Amino acid sequence: DAGITQSPRHKVTETGTPVTLRCHQTENHRYMYWYRQDPGHGLRLIHYSYGVKDTDKGEVSDGYSVSRSKTEDFLLTLESATSSQTSVYFCAISGRGAFQETQYFGPGTRLLVL
Amino acid sequence: EDQVTQSPEALRLQEGESSSLNCSYTVSGLRGLFWYRQDPGKGPEFLFTLYSAGEEKEKERLKATLTKKESFLHITAPKPEDSATYLCAVGKAGGGADGLTFGKGTHLIIQP
Numbered sequence: 001d002a003g004i005t006q007s008p009r010h011k012v013t014e015t016g017t018p019v020t021l022r023c024h025q026t027e028n029h030r031y032m033y034w035y036r037q038d039p040g041h042g043l044r045l046i047h048y049s050y051g052v053k054d055t056d057k058g059e060v061s062d063g064y065s066v067s068r069s070k071t072e073d074f075l076l077t078l079e080s081a082t083s084s085q086t087s088v089y090f091c092a093i094s095g096r097g098a099f100q101e102t103q104y105f106g107p108g109t110r111l112l113v114l
Numbered sequence: 115e116d117q118v119t120q121s122p123e124a125l126r127l128q129e130g131e132s133s134s135l136n137c138s139y140t141v142s143g144l145r146g147l148f149w150y151r152q153d154p155g156k157g158p159e160f161l162f163t164l165y166s167a168g169e170e171k172e173k174e175r176l177k178a179t180l181t182k183k184e185s186f187l188h189i190t191a192p193k194p195e196d197s198a199t200y201l202c203a204v205g206k207a208g209g210g211a212d213g214l215t216f217g218k219g220t221h222l223i224i225q226p
Contacts, residue, residue, distance in 0.1 A: 033213050035213070040218065041218065042118065042201070042203075042215075042216030042217050042218045042219065043158070043201070043203075043214075043216040044216075045212075045213030045214070048212070048213055058213055059213075090157050090158070092213075101163075102146075102148060102160055102163050103148070103160075103213075103214060104160060105150075105157035105158045105159075105160075106157050107156060107157050108155075108156070108157050
């Protein structure tokens with residue numbers, strides 16, 4: 001998994017509670033991404049980061065926020081979880097160059113919102 | 115809007131029976147086309163990146179090709195361990211750090 005860990009790997013929570021997922025990399029890559037994967041959909045981009053404290057929205061960002069205070073960590077927060085946010089969440093990283101390179105994915109976090 | 119369509123959605127082959135998976139795309143300036151393999155319960159595993167029409171890359175029983183509108187993943191004499199979901203994704207030129215646009219995948223089953 002290219003030096004990428006995600007925590008927790010599984011989580012069950014209740015509607016309305018806040019949830020934070022963590023992505024940690026040991027590759028010193030500049031770019032980090034959060035995707036979600038749902039049946040019937042391809043992987044969809046939630047948020048991404050192009051450096052410490054530099055983040056931007058993706059295709060499905062509503063209801064999510066992110067933070068990156070260190071190169072190695074990228075946090076995804078669901079401020080108030082809803083059942084529609086039940087999904088598998090993947091973190092990805094990509095290369096050191098100014099030109100974006102291949103993205104490498106973590107093992108995923110399976111989130112169930114009851 | 116960038117779009118990636120993979121076909122077929124599912125494919126069942128006998129061991130040794132070669133075939134191809136298709137990825138059609140529309141993007142305003144292709145930065146790269148990416149193939150991944152995903153096993154159940156795991157993250158996508160990188161296979162290939164293709165950058166320009168006519169380019170080909172090979173790895174073991176897999177060969178990826180690229181034209182201006184589609185890519186093919188050819189599987190030659192597959193084995194049961196090649197069973198997985200194969201994902202195609204595109205990146206847009208000038209997109210900087212933007213994420214990839216993924217297709218829904220082809221679920222491949224190789225029967226012994």
